[in-house]
Every structure is written in structure tokens, then in C-alpha cells.
Amino acid sequence: MNKTVAVIEGDDAAPEAMRPVVALLDSLQLGLSWVRPQVGETAEAATGSTFPDAARALIDAADTTLFGSTSGKSGAALGYLRWGKETYANVRPCRYLRGCASPLARPDGIDFVIVRENLEDLYVGAEGPLEDLAPLGLVGRSVRRPIHELGSGRYAIKAITREGTERVVRFAFRLAAARTGRDGAGEPKVTCATKHNMLRDTDGLFLQVAREVAEDHPDIAFESFIVDDFACRMIREPERFDVVVMPNQYGDILSDAAGGLLGSLGLAASGCFGEDYAYFEPAHGTAPDIAGRNIINPTATILSATMMLDYLGLDEAARRIEAGLARVYDDGTALTPDQGGSSSTTEFMHALARVL
Numbered sequence: 001m002n003k004t005v006a007v008i009e010g011d012d013a014a015p016e017a018m019r020p021v022v023a024l025l026d027s028l029q030l031g032l033s034w035v036r037p038q039v040g041e042t043a044e045a046a047t048g049s050t051f052p053d054a055a056r057a058l059i060d061a062a063d064t065t066l067f068g069s070t071s072g073k074s075g076a077a078l079g080y081l082r083w084g085k086e087t088y089a090n091v092r093p094c095r096y097l098r099g100c101a102s103p104l105a106r107p108d109g110i111d112f113v114i115v116r117e118n119l120e121d122l123y124v125g126a127e128g129p130l131e132d133l134a135p136l137g138l139v140g141r142s143v144r145r146p147i148h149e150l151g152s153g154r155y156a157i158k159a160i161t162r163e164g165t166e167r168v169v170r171f172a173f174r175l176a177a178a179r180t181g182r183d184g185a186g187e188p189k190v191t192c193a194t195k196h197n198m199l200r201d202t203d204g205l206f207l208q209v210a211r212e213v214a215e216d217h218p219d220i221a222f223e224s225f226i227v228d229d230f231a232c233r234m235i236r237e238p239e240r241f242d243v244v245v246m247p248n249q250y251g252d253i254l255s256d257a258a259g260g261l262l263g264s265l266g267l268a269a270s271g272c273f274g275e276d277y278a279y280f281e282p283a284h285g286t287a288p289d290i291a292g293r294n295i296i297n298p299t300a301t302i303l304s305a306t307m308m309l310d311y312l313g314l315d316e317a318a319r320r321i322e323a324g325l326a327r328v329y330d331d332g333t334a335l336t337p338d339q340g341g342s343s344s345t346t347e348f349m350h351a352l353a354r355v356l
């Protein structure tokens with residue numbers, strides 16, 4: 001089987017994780033071939049655009065994209081991979097590996113997935129001066145002042161659609177059903193987290209649609225929490241969650257928090273799925289503070305790559321790499337500084353290659 005992967009290494013420290021991960025996948029001879037769309041600063045220097053048409057064509061022609069984290073100039077490519085490809089479900093697993101530096105006393109059994117709606121909510125990109133809203137005569141609920149009396153400032157639009165919500169919630173239920181086959185799986189459950197008590201129209205719609213979809217899945221448990229309450233529960237009793245679905249911004253924030261539950265953002269993988277395209281990227285940022293030091297934890301990139309292998313139908317290889325990773329953490333002698341170790345990224349990758 002030959003699959004083509006577009007690889008974009010990302011900015012700052014991200015390439016230091018991405019390069020050895022691509023090399024590791026190559027060494028496993030999985031029939032992957034790589035293309036390298038030029039985006040961001042290098043593309044701008046060469047073509048005048050941070051996201052030239054040639055890069056878009058390579059992404060379109062590839063079976064998938066593996067993307068390192070971006071800051072700034074690769075942003076247009078990231079926007080294309082999300083909004084251009086309509087990758088509406090951002091899947092962010094939070095699974096404890098014995099040996100990682102979780103701040104919790106008893107992290108065993110943490111194995112949930114955040115499904116973040118990826119295109120709507122406060123990230124539709126419509127912000128502007130409050131004054132522009134004055135002619136609309138908008139009046140807040142209860143005793144709040146009308147918008148035109150707030151004075152000068154800025155607004156952001158939060159948009160939740162029925163269609164956008166329904167497809168991501170259906171995705172979450174399909175994922176919960178699929179996860180029942182894995183090792184140590186409990187009863188499938190979908191949890192919805194929204195701020196519907198304050199945002200009755202927007203988050204209220206998200207929750208209402210989630211409840212409707214849940215009725216089509218009597219075999220999968222469903223529950224919902226107000227998102228601030230959920231945040232507390234996620235830290236107090238993370239092992240009780242399975243698949244958690246939520247609007248874009250809460251998913252953005254809480255998936256980083258979930259990485260913290262495991263021990264660092266260096267462990268937080270993600271995959272963004274649409275109807276006919278998916279791409280994979282670590283959930284963390286570009287770690288500019290450690291750029292050039294060869295100490296970035298490549299785990300988030302490795303786990304994003306295993307999600308990609310699953311998507312490409314290479315699940316045996318994905319399980320093998322995950323098992324190898326579990327051994328590296330269990331052994332504990334080749335961990336990066338964020339996990340309390342003193343190994344470099346290269347040493348970590350060598351340890352993984354050895355157990356594989």
C-alpha cells in the first residue's frame with residue numbers, strides 16, 4: 001500500500017519533534033511517501049506568499065497531512081487545513097501512560113478523548129469595533145445595559161449552528177462506539193460540556209442538538225455538564241470520562257488542561273477530521289522557549305502520527321508504536337525534561353527505536 005503524506009514541520013521547536021518522527025516512520029517501511037509543501041516564512045521568501053497555490057495542491061493531492069505546531073506565518077496553511085478542508089471534529093485523546101509525570105496522585109485509568117468542534121463558536125473570525133453594532137439596537141438579557149451604551153470597545157461573534165453541532169456530536173457518538181473495542185474499555189459514554197446557563201441561545205442550541213443526537217444512540221450513555229463544573233470534574237475524576245464533546249473554545253482550553261493532567265503539553269496529540277480529509281498535529285504550540293535545544297518532547301507528535309496511521313488503515317503499526325512508547329515511559333530512563341528526565345529528543349527517539 002502506498003500512501004502520500006504532506007508533512008509541514010512547523011515553527012520554532014516543532015521541527016525538532018517532527019523530523020525524527022518522520023524518520024522513525026520511514027524506518028518502519030510502512031509504504032508512506034512524503035511530500036513537503038512549502039509554507040510560512042520559507043514560502044514567503046521564495047514566492048511572496050505564506051501559503052502558495054503549490055502548497056495547497058500538495059495538501060489536496062496527499063492522503064493526509066502531518067503538521068507541526070505553528071506560530072504566525074504557517075497560520076494560513078493551518079486555516080486551510082481546518083476551514084478549507086472542513087475538518088470539523090478535532091479529536092484530542094487524554095490517556096495516561098505509566099511513567100509520565102502526571103501531577104495527580106492516582107492518574108491510572110485516565111483514558112478519555114475531547115472532541116472539539118473545530119470550525120465555529122468564537123473562532124469564526126468575526127471581530128470588530130463595538131460601535132459597529134450600535135445600529136442593531138441589541139439589548140442584553142435582564143438588567144444588562146444595551147450594547148450601544150457600553151461605550152467604545154471590541155466584540156467577537158460566537159456562532160453555533162445546528163448543522164455544525166450535529167455533525168460533531170454524531171462524530172463523538174461514532175467514536176464512543178468505536179472505542180468499546182479497545183483494551184480496558186468500559187461502557188461507552190458521551191459527555192457534553194457547554195455554558196448553556198449563560199449562553200442560552202448558542203451553547204443552549206449545542207446542548208439541545210447533543211440531546212437529540214443522543215436519543216438516536218440508546219446504547220451509549222449520555223450526560224451533560226456546565227463547562228466550568230466539567231473542568232473541575234475533569235481534574236477530580238478524569239477516569240470517569242470517555243468521549244467529551246464541546247464547542248470550539250472550551251475544547252481548545254480544556255484540551256491543554258487535559259495535557260496538564262497527564263504531565264505536560266508534550267503529551268497532547270490531535271487529529272482533525274472532516275468528511276473527506278483529515279490531518280494530524282500535536283495540540284501544543286511551537287515552544288519557542290526551547291527552540292534549538294533538542295529537548296522538545298516528541299510524544300505529542302508521535303501520538304498524532306499514530307492517529308494518522310489509524311486513519312490510513314495502518315492500525316497494526318499504530319498499536320506497535322503505542323506499545324513501544326508505553327515501554328519507554330514505563331522504563332523511564334530516556335524521558336525529556338518536561339517529564340522529569342534529562343534526555344534529549346534524539347535520545348528519547350533512539351530509546352523508542354530500540355524497543356520497536
Ligand code: IPM
Nearest residue numbers: 070078252255282283284285
Ligand atoms: C490549537 C491551537 C490553535 C487553536 C492555534 C494555534 C490557532 O491552540 O490547536 O489548540 O487555537 O486552535
Ligand code: MG
Nearest residue numbers: 252253256283
Ligand atoms: Mg490550543
